[in-house]
Amino acid sequence: MQRTNTTNTPFPPSQQLERLGTRKVTQHNQLTLNVLRSMFDKNDDLTTRTIDILGHYEVTVLYLSNFVNNERVNQDILKPLMETNNSNLFVKRGQVVQFLLKQVLNFGEAYAESMLTKLAEALFRGNTVILVESLNEAIVVSTRSVDHRTPSQPETEQAIRGARDGFIESIGVNMSLIRYRLQTPDLRMESMEIGRLTKTKIAVCYIEGIADPDVVKRVRERLNKIDIDSVLDAGTLEQYIEDNHWSPFPQLQNTERPDKSCAAMLEGRVVILTDGTPFALIAPTTFVQFYQVIDDYSERWVMGTLVRAVRLVSLIFSLVLPSLYVAVISFNPELIPTKFAVAVASGRAGVPFPAVIEVLVMEVSMEVLREATLRLPQQVGGALSIVGVLVVGQAAVSAGFVSPITVVVVALTTIGSFATPAYNAAIALRILRFLLILLAGTFGLYGIVVGLILILNHMLALRSFGVPFWSPYAPFKAEGMKDAPIRAPLWTMYLRPKEMSPENDRRVSEETVQYAKSPPKRQRRSLQRGPRRGG
Structure with a gap:
């Protein structure tokens, strides 16, 4: 018909x-x-x-x-x-x-x-x-007028000493927030439209003379090849322009913070703004960016290094701890000290399931609780998380469904995942955590080692717009190590990251470096005694 x-x-x-x-x-x-x-x-x-x-x-x-x-x-x-x-x-x-x-x-x-x-x-x-x-x-x-909210503190990226303004849904306001911080004629903001129906405005932002022209060209070419009906969010663009669509790791970083976007451009990266969303995309992206926060550079280097080390330990805990617990309990209990082994055995007495089933059930329960907390209204979500952790956990232990040590391990793992600053990177680690748990429950410690080797091999082969995802660890860059596992003093990081191939690689002058290395000694003020009384 x-x-x-x-x-x-x-x-x-x-x-x-x-x-x-x-x-x-x-x-x-x-x-x-x-x-x-x-x-x-x-x-x-x-x-x-x-x-x-x-x-x-x-x-x-x-x-x-x-x-x-x-x-x-x-x-x-x-x-x-x-x-x-x-x-x-x-x-x-x-x-x-x-x-x-x-x-x-x-x-x-x-x-x-x-x-x-x-x-x-x-x-x-x-x-x-x-x-x-x-x-x-x-x-x-030009008379277009769209109501929008005023810039406020980002909800997904909290900062202690950082700026309090964040991106909003209007791309014009977001561009002005970047220009407010980068008042240089070298700042470039190339606009284009993507989406046959939405005609969404996209802005490619970079600093000419710092950003690698090849990277800028790759970003521009990949965006120009997108021909779809609509672009309603920055995540849509991310899924079309990333290098490996099957990798659990994100190859572009998203942020709500203008100061973080400007810092990325000063390193030679490219920022992509999308009209209608408060999130900007940063390309290229390396793994070290997912545990770096803006507060690391606001504090002195000793405190910044300490907090970053805590964050790295939390990241490792969230990935390896449950599988390590399963492997030791199921295959290698002799590795546990005698007194601690007695306590673990008494706690597991009466539990009808093996350790791998215990951990998987608790991990799935925590994921359900986490998702429910995110989707519920803010007034109810906090109460649900407290009730879920206290009541459900205690009830499961009392009923003999899981052992107390399993609850402790899963709780430490969940807290460690919360310490990961990047939400999308934390999701990738959560996915891989389940894979390691299954390997540990099947092959023990050998399964964990094989799983970690596979993950590391995948990360070594991953690229983000031509930049190795695992840099500066591999290929090794000595200059980049000053801002990877530690946060060295700012005056020692006078070169931009080598993996970005910046045209101008120096960001601190030689005079400033020399002054910071050997500051002039404070001159004592000479105190002249006055005449004695009655003299």
Whole structure:
């Protein structure tokens, strides 16, 4: 059965836009109006207003009332156009458009356009179109206005001494937050549109003279090859431009923090902003970035190194501890000290399941609890996490379903995963944790070793826009080790990461390094004694 079209037009608006091709504005406003109105057939927010200017020229103003700043349209477009009738100016018909652009309209972004497709796309983007009778060109004025929240502290990346502002859904505000911190003419923000239906604005940000041109070229080429209907989130772009789609590890880092994005660009990386989402993508990405936070550089190097070491230990705990417990309990109990082995055996007395089943059940329960806590309202989520940990854990131990030592191991593992700053990297470690538990329950310590070798081999083969994912560990970069397992003093990290292949690799001058190495000794102020009393 042939499908009938219930609209008044023979083709959908998108096909009409394609069929316009290179058609231009006609000299009769009514014909142009009919074409534009046919694309907004069932949209009640299309507003048209016809007025006279300069005494005898007729113009028609079109805009989407729910997508523009109506106050600016009234005050800066309609009112100035009507006030031209009170002047005694004479303007030739062929010069009306230029007269309006140069002397009447108070907008920074206003231009003449003669293509019908461009006028229709301008209306879809929230601009205002001004048609002049008997002329083959119209005026497009940027009047788009979208309500958005003000920048606030990022919820997913807390900082103690860092900045308190974060990205929001408006790409214009996000670009201004970056420019506020990088006030240099070398900052580049290349804009493009992706999405046949959404026309989502994308901005590729980098610092010319620092970022590797090959990396910038790769990012630009991969984005240009994306041809999809919609881009509603930065995660959509991430899944199309990453190197390995089957890897559990993310090859792009996402962040809500403008200061973190600027720090990445100062290292030679590229930041991708997406309109409609508060998350920016950072490329290329290495594994060490997933346990680095902005507070590491705000504190002195001793404290920064200590906190980073705690974070690394927590990361290892979250990956290896459950599988190590299963392997030792099931295959190598002789490795446990005698007194501790007696305590473990008494705790496991009466438990009907082997250690691997215990750990898997508790890990799955914690994952369910974690997901429920995230999806519930904030007022209820905290209470659920407390109830789940205390009540469910204690009930499971009392019922003899699991042993107390298993609850302790799973609790330490969960806390260690919470200490991982990057949420997507923590998810990857959680997936691999289950794999190691299964290998440990089947082959013991040999299974853990084989599993870790497979994970390490995968990470060594992984690339992010041509940059090794495991750098600076492999290939080994001595300069990069100053900011990988430790956080060396800032004045010792005077070179940018070698793996980024920056054009300008020095970020601290030689004079500053020498001054920091040997600061001048404080000069004692000489104290001159005054005359003695009565002397």
